[in-house]
Amino acid sequence: MHHDLLRDGRFWSFLLSIDQDLVKNAREKGCTCNGRLHAAHYPRKPRGGPQDLPKACCYRLSLCCDREGCRKRVTPPSTRFLGRKVYLLGVIFLAAAMRQGPSPRSMRELGDLFDADRRTIARWQVFWREHFPPTRFWKIARARFARAIDVATLPRALQEAFFLSRDPRGEWEQLLRFLSPISLPGGLAIDLCR
Numbered sequence: 001m002h003h004d005l006l007r008d009g010r011f012w013s014f015l016l017s018i019d020q021d022l023v024k025n026a027r028e029k030g031c032t033c034n035g036r037l038h039a040a041h042y043p044r045k046p047r048g049g050p051q052d053l054p055k056a057c058c059y060r061l062s063l064c065c066d067r068e069g070c071r072k073r074v075t076p077p078s079t080r081f082l083g084r085k086v087y088l089l090g091v092i093f094l095a096a097a098m099r100q101g102p103s104p105r106s107m108r109e110l111g112d113l114f115d116a117d118r119r120t121i122a123r124w125q126v127f128w129r130e131h132f133p134p135t136r137f138w139k140i141a142r143a144r145f146a147r148a149i150d151v152a153t154l155p156r157a158l159q160e161a162f163f164l165s166r167d168p169r170g171e172w173e174q175l176l177r178f179l180s181p182i183s184l185p186g187g188l189a190i191d192l193c194r
């Protein structure tokens, strides 16, 4: 099941390896000043994952230019973190999705599953329903779905589009890669012109 994977340290190591690939791509491009980018990761204390979350997973991967006078930060997209939020992206997604549909899970059950209180889970629901739809990301990304998605059904509509229960790990990977641009600073920017 998809939520079991969120409790599995190996799954987070797998997502870390995807984030490491995203960092590698950014590093190969280098800085706009032609300087070299070196690792300058941000330590984090992520919540909602397994108790035994590997230590290596507790960093938001980021790079910094090594050239004096530039020192520009380059932070690639992440499949694990959502901006500065403490909880892991997959948790923020799935807990909100499990509150929807014909048999929504109780706040208590989700709170136990993801180590979150009721107000936090309620905020995630508001995030997907109200903050996510007007973003530039969603206005472009929604076009990839064959059928129009009613924003009132977010994020469950995305769960239904990606989770077909054939290969939970691969399906998580596709979903989180899809969502990864919103992990960037400015990734949740709202486009007022459209």
Ligand SMILES: [Zn+2]
Pocket: 031, 032, 033, 034, 035, 065, 066, 067, 070, 071, 072
């Ligand atoms: Zn530079």
